[in-house]
Amino acid sequence: xxxxxxxxxxxxxxxxxxxxxxxxxxxxxxxxxxxxxxxxxxxxxxxxxxxxxxxxxxxxxxxxxxxxxxxxxxxxxxxxxxxxxxxxxxxxxxxxxxxxxxxxxxxxxxxxxxxxxxxxxxxxxxxxxxxxxxxxxxxxxxxxxxxxxxxxxxxxxxxxxxxxxxxxxxxxxxxxxxxxxxxxxxxxxxxxxxxxxxxxxxxxxx
Ligand code: PRP
Ligand code: URA
Numbered sequence: 020x021x022x023x024x025x026x027x028x029x030x031x032x033x034x035x036x037x038x039x040x041x042x043x044x045x046x047x048x049x050x051x052x053x054x055x056x057x058x059x060x061x062x063x064x065x066x067x068x069x070x071x072x073x074x075x076x077x078x079x080x081x082x083x084x085x086x087x088x089x090x091x092x093x094x095x096x097x098x099x100x101x102x103x104x105x106x107x108x109x110x111x112x113x114x115x116x117x118x119x120x121x122x123x124x125x126x127x128x129x130x131x132x133x134x135x136x137x138x139x140x141x142x143x144x145x146x147x148x149x150x151x152x153x154x155x156x157x158x159x160x161x162x163x164x165x166x167x168x169x170x171x172x173x174x175x176x177x178x179x180x181x182x183x184x185x186x187x188x189x190x191x192x193x194x195x196x197x198x199x200x201x202x203x204x205x206x207x208x209x210x211x212x213x214x215x216x217x218x219x220x221x222x223x224x225x
Pocket of ligand 1: 093095097118119120125127147148152156217219
């Protein structure tokens with residue numbers, strides 16, 4: 020399932036990070052804020068369980084999250100979405116997958132993986148601002164499945180139809196969330212209109 024999370028605040032902040040004149044500080048802040056706003060929608064169907072608590076007045080039945088939440092940013096650019104979501108879900112644990120795209124083949128290279136131990140029963144959110152060919156996200160999801168994860172949501176900001184098709188084909192059970200579905204990829208594999216190289220813009224490396 021693909022959900023394009025459309026909210027005026029998300030659209031406004033997305034416009035800011037698309038602009039080529041937006042610098043590192045504003046890019047970082049707005050990307051984090053977009054992730055936080057998207058998280059509100061993405062967590063809408065999280066299971067809750069009933070518990071009994073004592074308020075200052077009486078004992079009552081109420082609810083708490085029933086599953087652990089694990090965020091897995093794809094390095095590097097996915098790191099720019101973590102704080103926005105942990106601000107909302109401070110109990111979320113954070114794993115990491117390191118992927119970079121070979122510039123010639125566009126094939127993902129996996130260089131790092133470290134996860135918390137409770138993947139099997141957790142809701143796992145894979146974070147990456149860009150879903151281009153879908154190769155990096157597909158490989159990250161494959162790694163997570165091999166580690167036992169079964170409830171996986173892919174949270175990206177800008178996606179290309181090519182990437183969405185790839186994830187639907189490789190991982191049909193994974194829900195995909197985007198803030199925008201763009202036109203497609205250029206000959207270098209960049210999303211158009213997109214926002215350029217998310218990692219470089221986030222970390223000021225170009
Ligand atoms: C970017 C982006 C995704 C990937 C998307 O990372 O953050 O991980 O490209 O492209 P794909 O869908 O075609 O795989 P990049 O490889 O530039 O690494 P970086 O985040 O370290 O800059
Ligand atoms: N990775 C990026 O950072 N940007 C794109 O447009 C495509 C892949």
